[in-house]
Amino acid sequence: SVDILPIPAPQGERPSFFLLLFRDRTAERRIERMRTDFVANASHELRTPLASLIGFIETLQGAARDDAVARARFLDIMRDQAARMSRLIDDLLSLSRIEMKRHVAVEGRVDLAEVFAEVQETLAPLAAESALAIEIEAEAGAHVVAGDRDELVQVFSNLVENACKYGESGKRVVMALKRVRGRDGSVIEASVTDFGPGIAAEHVPRLTERFYRVESGGSRARRGTGLGLSIVRNILVRHRARLLVHSVVGQGSTFTARFPVKDVH
Ligand code: ADP
Numbered sequence: 001s002v003d004i005l006p007i008p009a010p011q012g013e014r015p016s017f018f019l020l021l022f023r024d025r026t027a028e029r030r031i032e033r034m035r036t037d038f039v040a041n042a043s044h045e046l047r048t049p050l051a052s053l054i055g056f057i058e059t060l061q062g063a064a065r066d067d068a069v070a071r072a073r074f075l076d077i078m079r080d081q082a083a084r085m086s087r088l089i090d091d092l093l094s095l096s097r098i099e100m101k102r103h104v105a106v107e108g109r110v111d112l113a114e115v116f117a118e119v120q121e122t123l124a125p126l127a128a129e130s131a132l133a134i135e136i137e138a139e140a141g142a143h144v145v146a147g148d149r150d151e152l153v154q155v156f157s158n159l160v161e162n163a164c165k166y167g168e169s170g171k172r173v174v175m176a177l178k179r180v181r182g183r184d185g186s187v188i189e190a191s192v193t194d195f196g197p198g199i200a201a202e203h204v205p206r207l208t209e210r211f212y213r214v215e216s217g218g219s220r221a222r223r224g225t226g227l228g229l230s231i232v233r234n235i236l237v238r239h240r241a242r243l244l245v246h247s248v249v250g251q252g253s254t255f256t257a258r259f260p261v262k263d264v265h
Contacts (some may be wrong), residue, residue, distance in 0.1 A: 052081050053078055084225075091231065120134045123160050139179065144261070160192055165223070167252070171195045174194075198251055201247075
């Protein structure tokens with residue numbers, strides 16, 4: 001777009017120079033586009049389970065009214081669909097809460113060793129469902145980063161939940177913590193490794209896109225919303241941490257968050 005502003009002339013004279021301002025609207029348009037896509041995707045994701053619920057309710061009011069077996073089965077499906085909507089809404093709310101704070105610097109100090117212990121304890125029952133054990137491998141001592149404790153618990157919960165959902169039964173999920181010294185100071189690397197099916201290279205760059213999911217057949221996998229890793233990425237951006245994904249098909253995946261730390265004396 002072009003804005004034309006007259007340059008003020010000395011009193012009484014007509015302006016004779018004009019300043020042309022070219023404003024680049026493509027970035028604004030792209031953001032607007034992303035917003036409308038997001039609303040469309042979110043509405044679609046919510047509508048699917050809702051349409052299925054309405055369909056089952058109508059069936060229960062009509063054809064299946066007196067069929068006890070069908071009724072029990074339909075109610076199971078309806079409960080799953082309602083639970084799915086509830087998960088979607090929780091994830092959408094988390095995402096919007098984090099995006100509102102995107103440019104606000106984090107203030108607290110958080111020991112990642114404590115975050116790991118909390119996630120391990122909270123997700124032990126989920127891991128047990130797949131006969132998985134969550135192990136922590138941490139170098140001794142505190143691993144303190146600048147951050148928001150609840151948000152960091154959410155990051156590692158999402159990563160461990162994925163490791164349990166997609167990891168193979170009967171194996172381990174390893175949460176590891178270590179400090180690495182680089183040229184520009186130290187970083188703390190906090191990673192979650194599973195020994196599941198891994199992720200094909202072509203999907204890796206898109207994993208943190210909202211609603212992006214790799215097609216897979218498992219019933220556990222179908223419970224996902226496709227928002228988990230975009231929540232992870234948004235929280236890490238706010239913490240100035242980078243997310244690295246290393247995955248080998250047939251062997252497993254490692255998701256690593258690298259947090260910058262100032263050396264403590
Ligand atoms: P979802 O709610 O579907 O789990 P995510 O954003 O957490 O959404 O993950 C996006 C997709 O990335 C998943 O649908 C899955 O296909 C793939 N994925 C994530 N973590 C893993 C993992 N540890 N092993 C294999 N695939 C994974």
